[in-house]
Amino acid sequence: MHDIEIKSVTKTYIGTKEAAVKELSLVVEKGSIVTLLGPSGCGKSTTLRLIAGFERADSGSISLAGKTVSDSNTWIPPEKRGIGMVFQDYALFPHLNVFDNVGFGYKEKDRKSRVMEVLELVNLKGYEQRYPYELSGGQQQRVALARALTRRPVVVLLDEPFSNLDADLRVSMRIEVKRIIKEAGATAIFVSHDQKDALAISDQIVVMKDGIVQQIGTPREIYQYPENRFVASFVGQSNILEGTIDQDGQSIMTNLGTVPCAHSHCRCAGEKVCISIRPDSLQVDASGHIKGQVKTYTYTGESIDAVVSIIDEGGISQDMIVNLHPDQQINIGDEVRFRVLPNCVSVVKNDD
Numbered sequence: 001m002h003d004i005e006i007k008s009v010t011k012t013y014i015g016t017k018e019a020a021v022k023e024l025s026l027v028v029e030k031g032s033i034v035t036l037l038g039p040s041g042c043g044k045s046t047t048l049r050l051i052a053g054f055e056r057a058d059s060g061s062i063s064l065a066g067k068t069v070s071d072s073n074t075w076i077p078p079e080k081r082g083i084g085m086v087f088q089d090y091a092l093f094p095h096l097n098v099f100d101n102v103g104f105g106y107k108e109k110d111r112k113s114r115v116m117e118v119l120e121l122v123n124l125k126g127y128e129q130r131y132p133y134e135l136s137g138g139q140q141q142r143v144a145l146a147r148a149l150t151r152r153p154v155v156v157l158l159d160e161p162f163s164n165l166d167a168d169l170r171v172s173m174r175i176e177v178k179r180i181i182k183e184a185g186a187t188a189i190f191v192s193h194d195q196k197d198a199l200a201i202s203d204q205i206v207v208m209k210d211g212i213v214q215q216i217g218t219p220r221e222i223y224q225y226p227e228n229r230f231v232a233s234f235v236g237q238s239n240i241l242e243g244t245i246d247q248d249g250q251s252i253m254t255n256l257g258t259v260p261c262a263h264s265h266c267r268c269a270g271e272k273v274c275i276s277i278r279p280d281s282l283q284v285d286a287s288g289h290i291k292g293q294v295k296t297y298t299y300t301g302e303s304i305d306a307v308v309s310i311i312d313e314g315g316i317s318q319d320m321i322v323n324l325h326p327d328q329q330i331n332i333g334d335e336v337r338f339r340v341l342p343n344c345v346s347v348v349k350n351d352d
């Protein structure tokens with residue numbers, strides 16, 4: 001069963017030339033978490049606002065729980081769409097306590113028990129009488145999420161919900177928010193420009209650029225098999241090389257030598273392609289066939305991300321990002337040798 005079905009939706013704001021969202025189609029299964037991921041201005045928030053009913057599409061249709069809410073003949077206003085919304089700044093009412101924030105606008109007979117139920121779900125039992133200014137950022141976010149869930153919405157929309165949290169809290173809230181949404185049985189759409197949030201929380205990721213969907217897939221599909229250069233570079237780090245499919249269909253001939261590629265078999269021998277090699281797919285090895293010099297490096301704690309300058313067979317210098325072990329002693333100018341491991345090497349469309 002689909003909870004959200006968007007068919008070929010286009011939206012151009014008045015006074016602008018380019019459409020903010022172009023021919024967007026998306027199907028979201030009941031109970032799943034989908035993230036719209038992309039750089040600033042790619043149309044993520046517009047898509048969310050179209051689903052919520054804060055904006056109207058120029059063409060195309062949107063259905064929620066099998067019911068059309070927007071097409072050329074139909075318009076259901078936001079308050080009748082069965083949607084719960086969590087805003088970037090949480091938008092809590094400062095003059096209302098937690099209980100009244102969570103129960104705001106909920107007039108059913110079970111108000112008290114329902115509010116207590118969602119407060120328990122978000123682990124805020126005992127905080128009913130507190131005011132928003134008496135809560136931490138993470139607790140405020142739980143209140144905002146509880147409020148979005150009180151009316152048992154068909155769909156919960158979350159606009160950059162982690163952007164106001166510091167790094168540690170962000171990691172724990174990703175896990176917590178996912179648990180709450182799954183336990184509530186809700187279908188959720190997140191907007192994010194942070195690939196780590198998207199990879200951690202989503203069942204499906206929709207990568208967008210310039211209002212156009214670039215790829216839809218599970219976090220693993222998006223990371224391991226990006227379809228084009230943009231997705232490869234935006235979701236995780238990537239080294240892009242140009243090459244030609246080898247006769248055996250199992251490897252790509254590049255200026256850095258032949259690179260094994262387990263996923264090139266569906267292409268034709270001799271075809272010119274681009275490949276994306278994740279830095280964690282480059283193994284430092286004294287007998288490796290690729291040799292370069294360390295240009296810069298960044299210590300991240302988990303690894304050393306080094307930019308290594310390589311002179312290819314055509315005599316052209318090319319930079320590659322290589323993950324080194326954090327214990328490795330390294331200096332700018334050091335020579336490193338490495339080899340390419342076949343997993344995480346994928347053929348991508350050259351969309352430049």
Ligand SMILES: Nc1ncnc2c1ncn2[C@@H]1O[C@H](COP(=O)(O)OP(=O)(O)OP(=O)(O)O)[C@@H](O)[C@H]1O
Pocket residue numbers: 013014016020038039040041042043044045046047193
């Ligand atoms: N109300 C508006 N009027 C005119 N243009 C708009 C309006 N809102 C957004 N846009 C434009 O539409 C495009 C998509 O904007 P949108 O806010 O959907 O992007 P986004 O991916 O959510 O960006 P961000 O991550 O910065 O919030 C941008 O070019 C933006 O300038």
